[in-house]
Amino acid sequence: MNKPISTGRLLGAVLKKDIRIYSRNSIYLFLTIMSLVFFVVIFWIVPDSVDEELPFAVTPPLSVIFAESKAAILAAGIPVDDAARLAEFRSTFEEEGLKLIEFAGEDELKRAIAGELLVYKTAEGNYIFLDPDLDEKAPKGADKVSIGVGIAFPPIFFSEVLMQRKPQVTVYADAAVPEETRGAIQGFVRELAFSLAGKELPVELPPEDMIILGRDRLGDQISMRDKMRPLIAFFILMMETFALASLISNEVLQRTVTALLVTPLRVSHFILAKTIFGTILALGQAVIVLALVGAFSAANWLLLLLIVFLGSLLFTAVAMLVGSAGKDFIGQLMYSLLFLIPLMIPAFAVLLPGSVASWVSFLPSYPIVRLLYDVTIQEKLWADSMVLLGIAALWVLAIFAAGLLVLKRKVATL
16 A cells, blocks of 8 residues: 655745746746846945935025125124124035025026036035036036025025015026925024024923934935935735746646546645745845945844745735736736736835835735835834735735635636
């Protein structure tokens, strides 16, 4: 009497077959290696520095405003003590975070903001303005400066403020400048006017330590390279959906599953083997990439492994659902795009500036992306991640159940 074959041997046989088929598929093997190399190379090419100073343009130059305002104040008979307040003007524009650039006229300022006049900063700290229509070349070693906002003051701005008048100040902003930045510049002008007039703001501000919530990023801004770290891990996980879905689809369409089920193999063995293969494939590549981009630390390595494991299970479940639903290669590809495009939305919503729309948080991939961002960038650990881990696990179970149901019914109808 023959002894029953153990589950382990059955799973091992299917896994060996899957590995052999995957290794012989030159297209997916090439894409796997190229994606690993491509993402790692791109990560180390992307700049790791952040310019934390906001280019801030004014016209006319501060020296002109100072001289004409002082002359107007003295001509009006205002005490010299009040005129001495003008000495505080330049220091106001030299606060941390502002990069003051002075223009001779308003037209020149508008052209610079519109990109019709190029601005360069030399190694000595001087600013040079070049007209691109004249084919003027920038000095060697000079850095190009992009100006998004600027203020046109009247030459006698200070004297008008001291005389309790309302001088007209124009704020210019590029169309790409966020609305909050424009509002901050307008608030800066109002605060400057109150300060010069010797009046306090009509509000009471709390101490500085009560304003800053969470981690203070002043002097420690997140660079584009850091932002790419969780994005790369997410896309590596997602790309394996195509490979596994193609493998499952081929076995279903070519009725390889039917041939396997003639053996002691059961549908449950087949599904479990595909789950193990897809999870190991995605998990292994994600771990390799995260290690190469320096995402692991002594504090987060176990949590990060758990997050990547949940992400691998999620996209394995999606691959099973897609691979069993498609009737041919084109159908399988269309189903893959139908599922993956919505799953990509949280990656850009979380990692790029701006607030996340409420409906994005209901997408299955959102907790995975959020966890990758929080752990690799915000340096959050277990206490801050438990809720999202639970939500991610629930999504994995839900999609996994749907994938198992569709795949089981597909196999049963062959």
